[in-house]
Amino acid sequence: MAKTLFKLTTIFSMLIILSLHYQISFSTDTENEEDFFELDTPLPHLISRSRFLATTIKKGAKCNPSTKKNICNGVSAKKGSEFLQCCKKTCADVLGDINNCGKCGKRCNKQELCCSGKCTNILHNVNNCGKCNKKCKRGIKCSVGFCGYA
Template identity: 55%
Template sequence: MANTILKLTTIILSLLISLALNNSHFVSSTDDLNHDDQIEDEEEAEEYVLDTPLPHLGPRSRFLASVIKKGTHCDRETNNICNGVPANKGRDMLFCCKKHCRNVLSDKNNCGVCGNKCKHGERCCGGVCTNVLSNVHHCGKCKKECSPGDLCGNGFCGYA
């Protein structure tokens, strides 16, 4: 009985590993669920602290003039509060894309410039669409460097 259970477990485990290796969606979807990644990732910041407060907001407090929340409404013609505005000590760069403030250094739908979408398996790392499934400098997520000699495969360092 125990031998049969062991054989079934081995078969199921082999099937799961085979599915994981053959399905590129597996890595990107499980990576998206990782809460540690969300904190560091482009699109996950709740607000951007501007490097220089916006001067044209009039009598509003200095703090309010220094923070833009993720997805804040903007208009390129009349209310462009995020036209090339650096934030979070230079880590972010905000632009008005389709009436919302977007960080073009990490937004995979507006990577580098408004409207530049990264392909499946890519993330926007520093304003450049990067294949995080095989890049040793951005393995699985931006700025995750593999150890020297380790390769990046399917978004994991040292993947064999």
């Protein structure tokens, strides 16, 4: 009886934890700063609408390279760590987008991230170990994305 009660309590606790996790992870009613590219300089044609809109572009915003609706081509963001281009009618960061790395349409292979516009194997690169710009200490190797992993 005690074992059955313990099992039921454990299962019930796990169900509560899972339901709370899914409520938290799926509740995206509010937009956070990761949903936007923070521009280094305001876009002059957007200043009249809103100061916030003039200094940000929503990630995945629509653009058209052949019309005046090209809001993101050649725009620097996040203090130069992002550079926006209009790729397939959507704003993309060519310095960090694995589907548009360095230029529109250049995809990185599996086990690679786009680090500063170059496809980089993050599993064995001592300057980008596990993620972009994570450097291993001098003399320590990067193995499977960890510095000094044995």
